[in-house]
Amino acid sequence: MYEDLFQEDLIIYAEMLEELATDKARTEIDKLSFKKVLWQTLNRLKREQRVCERNTDMNEAYDLGEEADWNNLVVLKQEVNKLSKMEQIIFYEHLLSDKKITQLAAEYGTSRRALTRLKHDLLVKLRKMLVK
DSSP, rough: HHHHHHHHHHHHHHHHHHHHTTTHEEEEEEHHHHHHHHHHHHHHHHEEEHOOOOOOOHHHHHHOOOOHHHHHHHHHHHHTTSOOHHHHHIIIIIIOOOOOOHHHHHHHHHHHHHHHHHHHHHHHHHHHHHHO
């Protein structure tokens, strides 16, 4: 991610040099470029932080509990067989094996958005199973 930010900042600086080359002195261009690069970088980092926080909140909201809770594990083992094929794929390959949703979407020829919705519904379903 930082490499992307750095490259974007270089592009912004080059654009500022080109845009303001005839109007302003080099020191003024550098000051304006720095402000623009700083603003853009902070904006992108804040956006990334919001995405991470949203994902963390979602994962914490659907926490399946401690591993030592054997009753939940027994219930979960029984209920997983009742899930649809795609729910089982998300459960085993994404939740347990940490395979990315985008990778699963490419492998199974479905959209990332559809898998994300299915994951959300699956987490709600699993939570309900474990609360009983």
